[in-house]
Every structure is written in C-alpha cells, then in structure tokens.
Amino acid sequence: MLRAAATVAPLTWRLRPGAALVVLSYHRVLAADSPALWTEQPTMYVSPKTLDLHLSELKRRFELVHLDEWLRRAAEGKPLPPLACAITFDDGWRDNLEFALPVLREHGAPATIFLVSSYIDGGQNFWPNRLMRLMRMSFAEPGSVVYPRVLLPVVEPALTAARSRGELEADAVDRVVKSAKAAFEESVIRELVAAAEPNGACTAESSELLSAEEVARLGATGLVRFGCHTATHYRLGGQTSREDLEREIVHSRARLQEICGQSVDLFCYPNGETSPDAIDMVRRHYIGAVTTRKGWHSVSRDPHLIRRIGVHEDMSNSRDSFLSRVSALL
Ligand SMILES: [Zn+2]
Numbered sequence: 001m002l003r004a005a006a007t008v009a010p011l012t013w014r015l016r017p018g019a020a021l022v023v024l025s026y027h028r029v030l031a032a033d034s035p036a037l038w039t040e041q042p043t044m045y046v047s048p049k050t051l052d053l054h055l056s057e058l059k060r061r062f063e064l065v066h067l068d069e070w071l072r073r074a075a076e077g078k079p080l081p082p083l084a085c086a087i088t089f090d091d092g093w094r095d096n097l098e099f100a101l102p103v104l105r106e107h108g109a110p111a112t113i114f115l116v117s118s119y120i121d122g123g124q125n126f127w128p129n130r131l132m133r134l135m136r137m138s139f140a141e142p143g144s145v146v147y148p149r150v151l152l153p154v155v156e157p158a159l160t161a162a163r164s165r166g167e168l169e170a171d172a173v174d175r176v177v178k179s180a181k182a183a184f185e186e187s188v189i190r191e192l193v194a195a196a197e198p199n200g201a202c203t204a205e206s207s208e209l210l211s212a213e214e215v216a217r218l219g220a221t222g223l224v225r226f227g228c229h230t231a232t233h234y235r236l237g238g239q240t241s242r243e244d245l246e247r248e249i250v251h252s253r254a255r256l257q258e259i260c261g262q263s264v265d266l267f268c269y270p271n272g273e274t275s276p277d278a279i280d281m282v283r284r285h286y287i288g289a290v291t292t293r294k295g296w297h298s299v300s301r302d303p304h305l306i307r308r309i310g311v312h313e314d315m316s317n318s319r320d321s322f323l324s325r326v327s328a329l330l
Pocket residue numbers: 090091229233270271
C-alpha cells in the first residue's frame with residue numbers, strides 16, 4: 001500500500017495547476033542514540049541519515065528554493081518553478097549546525113531556521129523539554145520532584161502507569177506534553193514547570209539551542225536564512241494583549257535582525273496557533289508566515305498562513321514513507 005502510494009502520488013504532482021510549493025517542517029537532527037532523545041518528543045527529530053535520504057529524493061523531483069525568495073517572486077508575479085520545495089527548521093537547535101548543515105551542504109540545499117529571539121544566548125530552554133526532564137527525574141527517583149497541585153492530574157497518571165510497566169516510554173511523555181499544552185495557557189504552564197524544578201534542573205539543557213555566534217556561522221554559509229519564531233516561543237492562539245503581541249512579533253524581529261545581520265522577513269507561529277490579531281500584525285511586518293496546517297502551498301494561497309508537511313524520523317525514514325508523507329497522504 002505504502003509502496004503504491006509512494007509510486008503513484010509523485011506522478012500526480014506535476015498535474016497540479018500553477019506553481020506548487022511544498023514546505024517541509026523539521027525541528028532537530030539527532031542520531032538515533034543521541035542522549036538528547038532522553039528529553040525529546042518522537043515528533044521532534046530526524047537522523048542525519050534520514051535527512052540525507054530526504055534531500056536525495058527531493059532533489060530528483062523539486063527545485064529546492066529559499067522560502068523567502070519563492071514568496072518574493074510570487075508576490076512580484078515572476079516566473080516560478082512548477083514544483084518547488086523549501087526546507088524549514090523550527091526553534092533554532094544547535095544540532096541544526098552540527099548535524100543538519102553538513103547534509104544541507106552536501107546537497108546544496110537552502111533552508112530557513114526559525115529562531116526564538118530571547119532564547120539565543122539566553123540560557124533558557126523550552127518548557128516541554130524541561131517537563132520531560134522532570135518526569136525522567138521523578139521516574140528514576142520517586143518523590144524527587146514536587147509538582148504544583150494543578151499539574152498532578154496531567155503528570156501522575158503517566159508516571160504511575162510507567163512505574164507499573166517498569167519503563168517511562170517516549171510516547172507516554174509525549175502525551176503528557178500534549179495534555180499540558182491543551183490544559184494550560186503558555187504563561188501558566190511555564191510558571192508551573194519552573195515551580196516544579198529543583199534549582200538548576202534545566203541548566204544542563206541550556207546549551208541545546210544555537211548561540212548568536214553559531215547563528216552567524218550558519219548565516220555565513222549562504223545556504224541558511226532565518227525567520228522569527230517569536231521572542232519566547234509564545235503560543236499566539238489565546239487571548240494575547242497588544243503589548244505581548246508586539247513583543248513576540250515585532251520586537252523579536254528587530255532583535256533577530258541585529259543578531260543575524262540580515263533581514264528577517266518570515267514568521268513561524270509557535271505550535272501553529274494563530275488568532276486574527278496575531279495574523280494581522282504578522283501581515284504588517286513579514287512577507288510570509290508558516291503554520292503547522294498540513295498541505296502544500298501555491299500562489300493562490302495566503303502567504304501568511306502557509307501550510308507545511310511536518311517530517312520526523314518515525315514516519316519518514318524510508319523512501320516510501322517519506323514520499324507518501326510529502327504527498328500529505330501519511
Ligand atoms: Zn517551535
């Protein structure tokens with residue numbers, strides 16, 4: 001079934017009317033035995049080998065483009081390749097420099113990395129990774145973490161089930177992060193996780209994100225450009241004050257332009273969450289913005305609500321699964 005889909009679907013790609021753009025969304029690039037996977041969700045990474053496979057397959061079928069360049073050409077009504085593909089990485093992980101860049105270089109593949117402005121050299125890390133670390137600590141040593149009361153219904157059932165199985169699986173931790181996202185506003189869950197952290201619990205992870213110097217190194221290659229992923233990875237779907245929107249959408253852009261030394265014209269909504277006010281502000285300051293909605297982009301679609309195809313190791317590590325995924329079938 002997968003083989004048939006992977007063979008037939010690419011044949012239909014060229015039948016699409018007008019210029020089509022597939023935007024792939026990656027996060028981390030980590031080897032299967034990387035210790036970083038201890039506090040990572042399965043949907044967050046591909047291995048360098050898998051990225052290499054993807055780029056080999058993509059090059060045969062698409063013109064690999066810089067996302068901002070494709071959008072500018074589209075806005076100006078200039079000719080576009082019939083089938084283009086833009087690679088994006090969200091969050092600004094250091095492994096993008098260590099493991100993704102060598103593969104991008106080998107294939108001459110351009111990419112956009114969406115950076116969180118205040119996390120560059122800020123010694124901070126994302127709350128999902130911090131929560132995962134806390135759960136690993138609780139599992140290894142029951143009672144070692146004291147969770148705020150409101151967090152217990154989210155965390156405890158998973159820990160109890162894991163203890164009875166004798167293993168805290170990545171999928172179980174992943175489900176806890178998703179429940180926490182659904183249950184709490186961004187500012188609330190951050191405070192809850194911080195309140196549960198013994199002093200210094202998250203500092204060991206602070207080096208997992210790119211520093212300003214590393215961002216400059218990536219930019220100097222000419223292959224990598226940068227977009228804004230807010231100031232603090234703030235989910236914009238809820239009620240957000242004008243002041244918060246300006247900090248996350250406008251001031252973050254100015255800060256990133258200082259750090260990157262290049263114009264930052266693309267935006268990425270954290271967790272794909274949007275609101276009419278957020279979209280309005282993004283429209284006024286960026287030429288385009290990407291979401292987590294699944295699908296392909298084209299000139300007739302809204303450039304400030306670009307759909308993407310999310311790719312991660314567990315469902316794209318073979319040619320057939322990858323091509324099915326690119327077709328939005330998987
Ligand atoms: Zn993100």
